[in-house]
Amino acid sequence: MKRTLYADTIATGALWAIAILVVTILGAIILHFLFASVGTISLGFLFGDPSDTSVGGIGPLLWNSIYILVLTLLLTVPLGILGGIYMAEYAGQGPIPNMIRLSQELISSVPSIVVGLFGLALFVNATHWSFTALGGALALSIFNLPLMTRLTEQALRAVPRDERDGSLALGTTKWQTIRHVVLPLAVPGIVTGVILTAGRIFGEAAALLFTSGVATPPHYDYLDFSLGDPRSPWSPFHAATTLSVYIWKLNSEGLGTFVRQISDAAAAVLVIMVLLFNLGARWLGRVLQRRVTGAR
Amino acid sequence: MSIADPPARADAPEVTRPTVAPSSLSTSAPIKLQARGLNVYYGAKRAVRDVDLDIPANAIMSFIGPSGCGKTSILRCFDRMNDLVPGARVEGTIMLNGEDINGRDILPVEVRRRVGLVFQRPNPFPMTIYDNVAYGPRRHGTSNRAALDEIVESCLGRAALWDEVKDDYRKKSGLSLSGGQQQRLCIARTLATEPDVVLMDEPCSALDPIATLKIEELMADLRARYTIVIVTHNMQQAARVSDRTAFFTMGEDRSGYLVEVGDTSEIFTNPRERLTEDYVSGRFG
Ligand SMILES: Nc1ncnc2c1ncn2[C@@H]1O[C@H](COP(=O)(O)OP(=O)(O)O)[C@@H](O)[C@H]1O
Numbered sequence: 001m002k003r004t005l006y007a008d009t010i011a012t013g014a015l016w017a018i019a020i021l022v023v024t025i026l027g028a029i030i031l032h033f034l035f036a037s038v039g040t041i042s043l044g045f046l047f048g049d050p051s052d053t054s055v056g057g058i059g060p061l062l063w064n065s066i067y068i069l070v071l072t073l074l075l076t077v078p079l080g081i082l083g084g085i086y087m088a089e090y091a092g093q094g095p096i097p098n099m100i101r102l103s104q105e106l107i108s109s110v111p112s113i114v115v116g117l118f119g120l121a122l123f124v125n126a127t128h129w130s131f132t133a134l135g136g137a138l139a140l141s142i143f144n145l146p147l148m149t150r151l152t153e154q155a156l157r158a159v160p161r162d163e164r165d166g167s168l169a170l171g172t173t174k175w176q177t178i179r180h181v182v183l184p185l186a187v188p189g190i191v192t193g194v195i196l197t198a199g200r201i202f203g204e205a206a207a208l209l210f211t212s213g214v215a216t217p218p219h220y221d222y223l224d225f226s227l228g229d230p231r232s233p234w235s236p237f238h239a240a241t242t243l244s245v246y247i248w249k250l251n252s253e254g255l256g257t258f259v260r261q262i263s264d265a266a267a268a269v270l271v272i273m274v275l276l277f278n279l280g281a282r283w284l285g286r287v288l289q290r291r292v293t294g295a296r
Numbered sequence: 297m298s299i300a301d302p303p304a305r306a307d308a309p310e311v312t313r314p315t316v317a318p319s320s321l322s323t324s325a326p327i328k329l330q331a332r333g334l335n336v337y338y339g340a341k342r343a344v345r346d347v348d349l350d351i352p353a354n355a356i357m358s359f360i361g362p363s364g365c366g367k368t369s370i371l372r373c374f375d376r377m378n379d380l381v382p383g384a385r386v387e388g389t390i391m392l393n394g395e396d397i398n399g400r401d402i403l404p405v406e407v408r409r410r411v412g413l414v415f416q417r418p419n420p421f422p423m424t425i426y427d428n429v430a431y432g433p434r435r436h437g438t439s440n441r442a443a444l445d446e447i448v449e450s451c452l453g454r455a456a457l458w459d460e461v462k463d464d465y466r467k468k469s470g471l472s473l474s475g476g477q478q479q480r481l482c483i484a485r486t487l488a489t490e491p492d493v494v495l496m497d498e499p500c501s502a503l504d505p506i507a508t509l510k511i512e513e514l515m516a517d518l519r520a521r522y523t524i525v526i527v528t529h530n531m532q533q534a535a536r537v538s539d540r541t542a543f544f545t546m547g548e549d550r551s552g553y554l555v556e557v558g559d560t561s562e563i564f565t566n567p568r569e570r571l572t573e574d575y576v577s578g579r580f581g
């Protein structure tokens with residue numbers, strides 16, 4: 001009796017300690033970069049162009065990060081959700097679906113530098129696109145689509161049988177049940193999937209080095225909406241060095257007077273963006289869930 | 297097969313009983329559901345053996361019997377929910393209004409609209425009370441607001457929930473109701489698809505006595521419009537609410553079979569079968 005009480009106290013204490021440690025590490029990372037970048041981060045830094053002679057800005061890099069994030073999510077989220085629905089509700093358990101599941105897990109754990117090289121061969125050379133945002137987004141999709149599919153499948157499978165049966169017993173079809181009961185209940189799990197993939201996209205450098213490029217971007221004309229023109233920042237065919245790639249590049253070249261300052265501030269921006277995205281996605285998930293379970 | 301006529305028990309529920317025991321297959325009311333040679337298998341295992349059963353219209357039929365004797369399995373044959381259970385196989389015929397529900401040109405979704413099912417554990421959808429009730433009609437093509445309003449209000453009324461939720465049923469989630477209210481919401485939701493038959497699988501087993509009483513009163517009201525089949529563990533409940541009772545048990549091969557069916561008063565006070573007598577008295581003793 002006493003023994004189990006002790007064990008319980010110790011286990012609870014250990015879990016608390018781990019939780020506090022995790023929060024502390026997160027706080028330390030955020031605070032470190034925030035303090036390190038005080039004085040550097042300004043509107044000019046966030047929106048200005050990079051410069052060789054002064055601190056300059058990260059505007060185009062931030063733009064590219066967001067651009068590739070959005071493009072990759074456009075490619076992976078709808079397809080991933082459809083794939084997840086298929087795998088959870090229609091594919092069943094035979095040897096072939098199980099092989100697909102295994103491949104999904106393998107692909108999403110392939111080292112991203114390998115994916116980058118594969119992207120170089122396919123989306124840069126074979127297509128003659130050179131370095132483009134689209135090539136980067138496609139490379140990222142290679143390992144994010146299987147992850148998104150897998151997470152969606154798991155979220156759908158976690159919806160209890162009772163809920164499905166409740167709908168089916170009313171004489172609704174399987175698809176109606178999926179659409180109106182199962183999917184809404186799986187929204188939190190799917191949102192978690194989106195957040196995980198998005199985090200990987202923001203932070204990814206290796207897969208993008210050889211696909212969307214490392215060139216320091218020129219001055220962007222944000223009013224140039226010609227999607228086919230690689231000079232327009234809106235075009236999927238513009239060379240799109242992202243913030244993560246830029247941080248990597250600055251530090252690997254190690255040249256220039258402001259490297260430390262710029263990379264600390266860029267890192268702070270990156271962390272804040274990921275946090276904002278996280279919160280935003282959660283909020284959107286809640287709104288979505290209310291919408292899909294609501295009136296329609 | 298002993299046809300011994302056991303004496304009526306003094307502690308059996310108060311019921312008037314006819315002087316002649318009705319045969320299991322003849323009642324004055326028209327037959328709503330009819331099972332012939334019904335067998336249910338899960339994989340190689342036979343869970344239900346050779347059930348022949350008539351369920352009269354506009355009456356309440358209760359299924360009683362020990363746990364695992366196949367009551368749920370049989371019930372789910374009547375709305376083809378067993379189609380959805382992997383490995384389950386049903387043999388035999390089931391007629392609804394004289395029509396074979398397993399017939400070639402009959403869609404399972406159509407059967408499930410005409411035969412509703414209320415589950416053991418209340419399972420409202422995570423949406424408003426209104427949307428829960430409107431769920432079936434919307435899926436079946438009713439989108440007119442006024443028509444939906446009308447359906448929702450009348451079904452909540454028929455399920456004896458209206459008075460308790462009328463102020464906030466458009467805003468409040470079905471999940472925020474109490475267990476008993478949730479179960480009545482599930483009944484309302486079932487009624488909204490305009491079924492002929494309502495199947496209930498131990499609908500009160502997760503409810504407290506007061507909520508149970510409410511559901512029992514509700515069933516008595518519904519009887520005029522619907523045919524009701526209720527599986528129950530609670531012998532008093534079967535005695536209180538049902539017109540007819542079917543008693544099932546398990547054979548040596550652990551497959552369930554129908555021992556006897558008759559007017560509820562008859563089953564509880566003067567069963568024809570020894571097994572029924574033992575079961576019924578065991579619980580009341
Ligand atoms: N989905 C299933 N798969 C395999 N066996 C099942 C399944 N459902 C029920 N059974 C078996 O069938 C028998 C009858 O079960 P059930 O119909 O639930 O009985 P009851 O409702 O009378 O308790 C039991 O032995 C049970 O284990």
Ligand SMILES: [Mg+2]
Pocket residue numbers: 367368369497527
């Ligand atoms: Mg059961």
